[in-house]
Amino acid sequence: MKLKATAAFAAALISSPLSYAGTIELSQAFNYNAFIFNDFSGERSDVEGKLAVGGNLTVEDFDVGLLLPQDLSESSLYVGGDLSFSRGKVNGGQTTVSGMVEASYVEFAGAVNSESFVSIEGGSVSSGGINSKGDVSLVDAGIRQGDIDAEGSVFIKSSGLDDGSVTYGNELIVENGNAGTSASVKDTTNIVDVENLDFTTMKNEVIAQSKDFAARDVNGITTLSCGSQTCSESASSPIDTITFSGSDDVNIFSIDSAWFSAADKDIVYDFSTTSINIINVFGKEVELFNTGFFNTAFSQENSYFRENGQYRDNDNNENQRHDGLYTNNILFNFVDATDVTLHAVGVKGSVLAPYAELSFYNGHIDGNLIASSLVTPEVELKNDKDETYLAPTGQVNNYRFGAINVSEPASIVLLFGAGCFMLARRKKTSRDSVNLKRETF
Template sequence: MSTISKSSALFLLPVLLAAGSAQAGVLDLGIGGANLYSLGNFSASGSDVEGAVLVAGNLSASNYAINGKNKDAYGGYSLVVGGNLNYSSGSIKHGQYYIGGAKTTSNVGFNSSTASSTLPLSFAATANQVKQTSGALSHVAATASSSVQYGGMTLTGSGSGVEVFNISGASLASVNHFNFGSQLSKHETLIFNISGKDAIGFNQNGVGLDGFKDYNVLFNFYEATHLNLQNVGVYGSLLAPLATVTGGGGQINGNVIVGNWASNIQVNASRFFQPTQLGGFASAVPEPESYAMLLAGLGLIGFMARRKARARSGA
């Protein structure tokens, strides 16, 4: 059997790596159009999620409404629960619902929603994918900058159309308003990679977030294990796959992906994150072009190995 030398392998390594790094990846949250996805459990009362809800573990809710805006996930599901459902005094509207474990309900209206025996996704695979997305996104180089002064954070872009900011959870929690500076245009994509395992979230004394209404926004709390949201109005999607989210009051307008949901804040089915091309981002699922480059690299390895073997045999 022919072999390839270490020097040749090192020469070809960039060819193989190019399959995953040379091109921009598509940043897509990959949760089938759901409004809220919990990788663990869900517990809430006295509020609602306007779109579809996915819960890998158990769901416990009272005086709660789901999918009032008829924003189904995975082609027609309003609610998917991998574990047990304990639900009182509420409603599940439109689409189908799937319950993997025991179902206990009282005074729950299943308005135009019907039971399904088919699980529309793999919770394990989806959890792995969103964690990979959050982690990979955190390594994308910043294209924009931020500065804090007099209680406000000024955001300065690069004019690239997709801006990446790297900020700390402490900085985010310290400000009460945002200034949108130069080189930022409305309808651009703004991505915030927010560091800190115990990121408190947004300023709990009232923070002005209305300016984000004009942008496609994703807040990536890639390290946070606890995220508290209290009386805030968030315009943008939250990606916090390791975090237990607590708090109440206010609203989130966008997609929400969390480790566990233990909050009464309202989640609205608006301003969902729009998939976008992002330079330096390695998407969790390789694109067809990446496969083609990988196969080309493997073919080149085989060709060089065969040529070396012929040279040794004198052919």
């Protein structure tokens, strides 16, 4: 079966004497590598860029902001509920939490800001200190640079401040610790200001954007192949390839989730690097796994692709990966899905699933991840030695929808946040070695 639409896509025009380009103004949610409306639970993984979670964040053996430059003037982690964090690191910025902070053996690069109780056991705060509208407990942990500013009480045990002072509202208790280089000050009128994201407004914006993408006219061609023939309901062979082809500056595609969820298939991109490509997936349930991603742009070995056109990805020998040129222009919009499962797959493109509980393990996404909630199910896998282990949460790699060079004049200009960037390559940790059918890390 071949899905084809001939209706032309018309972008809204800006009234400007200098440009006739159309605009898609991306929601602020796309400023974050991962933006989850409600709860997020994960383990043994990482989000390479900024992470924003509107509900509770519960993680262990987890890192945030691995590829972010150090900018301690803003946060790289935002949590609208409570933060429960065991073993890991928050790099590149501050941590801002509306609820309680319970952290054990976590390294915070920047300040820890909370509208409630803060408890840090083990680990450290490198710069910026702790700002809490409640109590603060610091046990076997240190603040290398910065103050403790709390409206409630402060308890310090076997730890303390290398530099700075303590300001508290109720009482200060120090057991074999250090309360700073200057005298502690009790101020019962002390007020701590903690400003978090407006998660509700951002959620509403991105839901409206998903609906807008879904309502746009389809002008891309989606070809489904079953063996040597195009697919139909009576095809004898299972689907093995989905090809998305487009020749416009903005290509809109449409596919049913039943076709999209087929196992052991390839997804082939056939469009330019300077185009924007939105793939609308319709259906309540989606499962993407054992899927290889290819591009028709190259057929020979180069820095982006292997010889057969497959995306290069975290090669164990060369420790390199693609720089986003052929990934940042792709968005999978799961329009009405409430249940999305991603596993044993390296998704090449961003994922927008505003209504979905995302079950995400043993894989990764090269792009933005926006969903209602994220869970890591208890799934047992086996390694090369036939040893059983629990699947880790999927990684979110620091690529970004819209971070491309669009030639002028063009029919679209993407506007958002901090603008475009390219990724520096880094040597991946053992968490990247996941059990994928076609991808080799």
